[in-house]
Amino acid sequence: MCELMAMSANVPTDICFSFSGLMQRGGNTGPHKDGWGITFYEGKGCRSFKDPLPSAHSPIAQLVTDYPIKSETVICHIRQANSGNVSLVNTHPFIRPMWGKNWTYAHNGQLADFQSRLATKYHLPIGETDSEHAFCWILDQLLQRFDGDEPNSEDLFHYVIGLCKQINELGVFNLLLTDGDFLLVYCTNNLHWLTRRAPFGKASLIDAEMVVNFDQETTENDIVTVVATQPLTDDETWHKMQKGEGLLFCKGQLIYQSS
Amino acid sequence: MCELMAMSANVPTDICFSFSGLMQRGGNTGPHKDGWGITFYEGKGCRSFKDPLPSAHSPIAQLVTDYPIKSETVICHIRQANSGNVSLVNTHPFIRPMWGKNWTYAHNGQLADFQSRLATKYHLPIGETDSEHAFCWILDQLLQRFDGDEPNSEDLFHYVIGLCKQINELGVFNLLLTDGDFLLVYCTNNLHWLTRRAPFGKASLIDAEMVVNFDQETTENDIVTVVATQPLTDDETWHKMQKGEGLLFCKGQLIYQSS
Incomplete structure (x- = not known):
């Protein structure tokens, strides 16, 4: 964990x-x-320190x-580490652009069958972790549901929580997600x-x-x-x-x- | 500059x-x-320090x-700084995912009319710089030309250099671009x-x-x-x-x- x-x-x-x-x-x-x-976010910009x-x-x-x-x-x-070896490419947080913002994601837990159950098309994982895979799947679902029209924070919240509950069926999924404005948190067991x-x-x-x-x-x-x-x-x-x-x-x- | x-x-x-x-x-x-x-790249992973x-x-x-x-x-x-204020969001290098890799980009120069001449659809800029805008345009062109089929390095090189020459018509465009494997360099005046x-x-x-x-x-x-x-x-x-x-x-x- x-x-x-x-x-x-x-x-x-x-x-x-x-x-x-x-x-x-x-x-x-x-x-x-x-x-x-x-x-760390400073406005729409962010910077990470990783090791x-x-x-x-x-x-x-x-x-x-x-x-x-x-x-x-x-x-x-x-x-x-439990999924993916110890290397920089598997080190959280993961950051991806979406709707003209930096989206940052970190996960605690372990997911079974994630490669088959969370198939991605538009957002491809770079490392090997279940965590990054689930992040790409969330972004794929958001893109397919809302396309270029960023939803308001209430709609976004309820849609992402619905996705979290689906992921949660594959295992422990404690989530942190932000676009710099909001901070979304989902809990399976420890938060x-x-x-x-x-x-x-x-x-x-x-x-x-x-x-x-x-x-x-x-x-x-x-x-x-x-x-x-x-x-x-x-x-x-x-x-x-x-x-x-x-x-x-x-x-x-x-x-x-x-x- | x-x-x-x-x-x-x-x-x-x-x-x-x-x-x-x-x-x-x-x-x-x-x-x-x-x-x-x-x-810095370590395999497919990378980490940045920015200030x-x-x-x-x-x-x-x-x-x-x-x-x-x-x-x-x-x-x-x-x-x-010449395009975009001094802030983290406008600080190079810029990193975006493409074909399951981290692509990193930095630019020296200044481009005129970049918002109209380098319109982007799929990759949206987050900050205000001409530099990030040109990066998003390059990725948009790569996506439209090659879609999900990553080209070999020779085809990629010649295609990107062609894009650089188009951007170069808008002003000075000294470029560094990498996916961690290759390092592509284009020169307008100082490299x-x-x-x-x-x-x-x-x-x-x-x-x-x-x-x-x-x-x-x-x-x-x-x-x-x-x-x-x-x-x-x-x-x-x-x-x-x-x-x-x-x-x-x-x-x-x-x-x-x-x-």
Whole structure:
């Protein structure tokens, strides 16, 4: 399995605190040592840092920890390989263009019969993972359903959640998907989330000796949602997602929810 | 204008030496201060480092200088903006999927009337640059000409060079394009290249006080080609490309050439 993390915020916010905890699970406090990747959005542009090395020992992960990149949407993945070997081509997140935007995707889980059950025509996988294959299948379905007419976020949300439920029949499918504006989350078994807003307080990482006082880092209008496979802090209240539940966040706020 | 750099090699090779020189031109020895980006291939996988900050002062550029990432194909770009504002979405290289591969593209020059003369249908630009627009147009033409049947490298080379000559009618178009296997280069006015192979010697950077003895860094079978807008070293013989000339390199070797 793997671990997922994402952020949606209404102001450009750095993810250094949360990433400091998560990266330790990549070969130190956790077994997810088969590479990692993180994608930051700045408007419609995005940039990724990826490494097939364990995040706990990666100079690139150290840079991401130390260098506060301000972003409104972030998706992060640390990998414990099960489908596809350990290599850069199989390292999440995966990014593809759609409707004049960068779409970014990361998956935790394992899918059976994905090559026959999720046949793709227009979006061809580059690596060997079930994860990238399912991403290409989702984009193929979106293209065939909506063609060049990008749907509104509500229609998009309900259509993608329907696709997630089909994929879920093939195995565990915990999903993070974003176009930089929305953050869509689908849960089979392991996903948690929380929204930080005023009044802000302190938070303490589980995986590293680090405490942050968000009151000193934020303004009273900031709204920041963090999603993670397992809670990253031990003194905040995380919502555990239910099996089959879907959420859509935009600018840090929960917009749509389905069960 | 901007500066381009690329590498094609028959063994995974790091680009730290050449990048050390080039990054100085991004706000130090050169005026190209409007961001930079570099893409490294490892097999079919690739990873990019991008920053809208000047490369000479970028912590990410410093990491790329210090951390020897071994790659067979590299494309790098430092930007002096003329079309599109300074932002991540307008920062080269641009990457798009095609025929189950990652295609990476960088451009130096300026194109007039590109929105009307290079209309795109299937590949939509995400940012505002003439460069990304021309990339989308090239992919559209390839899709319409070859559909799902990827051509061999000779047919691909001649077809793309034909497209480059059409784009060249709109302005300066110095191009780097790769799918990770081949490196295609087209020159309007400013591109130089050299191939390093045994017997290897010393080389001295123009933009930084750095000398490398490739004899100690390589084996006798290594073949490494470097392409750059302006020569990066002052004690090696660089070939100056001619106007309208196209080259295709594979595993460090020149395979096809057109004038």
